[in-house]
Amino acid sequence: MPTSPRSPVADTGAADLGAGLNSSSFPATEPEPQGLPPLFDPKRVFDVCHVGVVLRALLATQAGLALGMGLAAANPGQWALLTASGTVVSLTALLLWLISVCALQRLLARLGRTWQWLALMGLGALSAGLGWQLLMLVSPESDNLFRQSIVMLTGAAMAASLFYWLRQRERMQRPAHATARLVELQSRIRPHFLFNTLNTAIALVRVDPHRAEEVLEDLAEVFRVALMEGGEAVSLEQEIELARRYLAIEQIRFGERLRVRWELDPAANQARVPPLLLQPLVENAVRHGVEPNEGGGDLLVRTQVRGSEVDLTITNTVSGLASTPGHGMALRNVRERLRLMHDVTARFEARREGDEFRVHLVIPR
Structure with missing residues (x-):
């Protein structure tokens, strides 16, 4: 099974791209969210x-x-x-x-x-x-x-x-x-991700214009979804497609250091989840499991139908001291939004097991 929707840049000039982009990464600053909806619904x-x-x-x-x-x-x-x-x-x-x-x-x-x-x-x-x-x-x-x-x-x-x-x-x-709404809005636009992606596209223009165009298309789709007015629920299939596009961009940046594997059950595609649920989880996996480690890391996204429930698992490798600890805001936000949408019919678990960090969600089918 392929590790990503698109293969990494192959030639020497593009291979040197990852190191240059990592050294020029912008700090992870967050914008001030605007236009919160009324609290009472x-x-x-x-x-x-x-x-x-x-x-x-x-x-x-x-x-x-x-x-x-x-x-x-x-x-x-x-x-x-x-x-x-x-x-x-x-x-x-x-x-x-x-x-x-x-x-x-x-x-x-x-x-x-x-x-x-x-x-x-x-x-x-x-x-x-x-x-x-x-x-x-x-x-x-x-x-x-x-x-x-x-x-x-x-x-x-x-x-x-x-x-x-x-x-x-x-x-x-x-x-x-x-x-939950505030954290969702804060996570929609991350300037460091935008600038890194644009730097990637600029560098690719010189060595692979076609790949540069694909990166910009993926970026446009990610931001189109991120900037849409949040709805009550989307299908798990839509969330997976958005995560694919995000990881396709990061695949260009990290090349062979980012090894993605998808194990998807088509029967799980129509499960309903809060919007922008999966993308923060795979972003966390890249930022804390791949980016800090010289050898990169593995990322597995798996869906599986079990009776009337859908199991969604995101697993990424970590390597001890090389992994930078996060503040857990994305995980808390995902847990809270699942609880608000599905109450006791949804379950959320996040834990580290040895050299792996696993996030496991159970949602109604």
């Missing part, structure tokens, strides 16, 4: 389509139900019977409410705050009423208008409590969103 309040949100809501509701039935029951047997009956109503109502909010989140986000409360409480009452009717189908007891009204009022109150929790959850996540 109403759509995040109603983003209940994550497994983590559903599990937390279920656990809280069932815990409250169990405690409430304990107050009404005279003995453990009656408590178990009351809890089982209540679970039919509460589980049905909660799932219906969450599905409705997930489906209507864009519409709900456009409503005024008062109408949001009324709509969500109305959905809660309706969902609880449907759950009660389901219980009546399997219960020997006759339906009772008073009890059904109490159930619906309880559903409305629980919906209000869940909405309040969602609002508090969004408020607590605002600093994390702002920090």
Whole structure:
């Protein structure tokens, strides 16, 4: 398998290019980010389509139900019977409410705050009423208008409590969103990378004009993506293509010192990830695993589908004292952005194992 989308410069003049560029590298200064979006996004309040949100809501509701039935029951047997009956109503109502909010989140986000409360409480009452009717189908007891009204009022109150929790959850996540957005903007334009790449293209013009044109094309594409307004998610295939272009540029600079291997599972291509997720990870691998070492280093990017999940692994070699320690901001940013997008369904792990540094991500397929 080829080590890079394009082979390194072959002739003597281009071979001397890497040393000259390394000696003229610009310091890694960061620009001041401009134009941060508003911190508050109403759509995040109603983003209940994550497994983590559903599990937390279920656990809280069932815990409250169990405690409430304990107050009404005279003995453990009656408590178990009351809890089982209540679970039919509460589980049905909660799932219906969450599905409705997930489906209507864009519409709900456009409503005024008062109408949001009324709509969500109305959905809660309706969902609880449907759950009660389901219980009546399997219960020997006759339906009772008073009890059904109490159930619906309880559903409305629980919906209000869940909405309040969602609002508090969004408020607590605002600093994390702002920090992740800030680091994302800071990582979009790195002047030292731009100047090094332009120096590479200038040097190649004299020895290989065609390769110089390819470098500038890759640079233009990298910056086109980097300067686009960030969206909510992109495909893993798009992230891999952007990483390929970035590494193609660095391959020109480092030549045989940068040895890249791709092991990609096509079935993983459509997994959704935050934009600009992979490029900072491969950039870290180059800066801390290849650039400081005279012998260069190896970089492996692997994707693999495992059931309903996708494994993404970035592994690079390091060589002890030659590796310059980083501040970990890129890794923390990736971890936080994955958590904000996929909650408990995504996992992130970064660790050094001997002479290798490995970043392992698990995302929903």
